[in-house]
Amino acid sequence: MKEVKKQGGLNAEIQSRIGHQLRAMYDDVVRQGVPDRFAELIRKLDGPEAATAAQGGGEPDKNNGGS
């Protein structure tokens, strides 16, 4: 006799299909790699000060950290 599943465990096959589709959708984007604009951005920015400036200002008192 097959064991009767409760509602919470509703159909393992459906669940595995959902997991598969979710990963397929996600991995489709992951496989696109790093667009040039982001590679350039990360290379270009020298550190916190440059990034804060690039954000278009930010809190003025935050720049006085003086690492």
Added chain:
Amino acid sequence: MPLTDSLRDDILASVPSLRAFAISLSGNGDRADDLVQETLLRAIANIDSFQPGSNLPAWLFTILRNLFRSDYRKRRREVEDAEGNYAKTLKTQPAQNAHLEFEEFRVALDKLPQDQREALILVGASGFSYEDAAAICGCAVGTIKSRVNRARSKLSALLYVDGAEDFGPDNTVRAVIGGNS
């Protein structure tokens, strides 16, 4: 921690999954890339607060998720408009079977409450542990588990109730998902 070359490389290596997370959350590629860009700027601006040796992807995902949340609150209307645009792009796409199934999935995912959607993506697609996902979302591990479970049952109801018999459920399951007799 200072922005070393190796940290730069690690941040760069997280970009593909940050984009995937952003697209899954927002359902809109352009907006997703803006979110990623702002995440990177924030991360680098606040790199001093990153603890060396801690989980960099989780830290970056937390920033992105918080940005998305505050953005979403600010522009709830525009989000609704974006859904309309999304429906428009659907119509222009070829109705290939696999593609259609993919789009159906995407639409169903967008119907989930935001809490459930992000929990499901973090655990089911990004591959974070329940603990990391809980840290990213700022909630308890048990909360993440129940959000993931609710997201899964809702998706299966949205996508597979009609076709559930194809999967050969037993009578009890059929009664549960089939509703009246």
